[in-house]
Amino acid sequence: MKLANVTGVGIGKDEYSGADVIVVFVTRTVPRDRLRDEDVIPDLLEGVPVRVLAIGETAAQ
Template identity: 75%
Template sequence: MQLANVTGVGIGRDELSGEDVIVVFVTRAVPRELLPADDVVPDELEGVPVRVLAIGPVDAQDQES
């Protein structure tokens, strides 16, 4: 996904309902009404619910041998 703020996408399980969901990781939570329409994360993709999780900035780390 090439939406503003999106840093990653994964799969998970909703903590309340227990259903499988797509998790979209974002740097910060932004209310839908403040986002351009092209940057709004959909509520579902191909029938699978989507959850947005704000995790802050993501930086690559050096791997030590």
């Protein structure tokens, strides 16, 4: 997945339902109407719910 603002992707559990989800890590959240269509993160990927988590800037340690 190569989208603007995305820094990583992982697998996790939904904090409310406990269901498996795909977690997309971004530097900051951006309203959908301010993103290009090709940079919008989908709500589902192959039937699996997607959650977006803003983690800020990252750097190797």
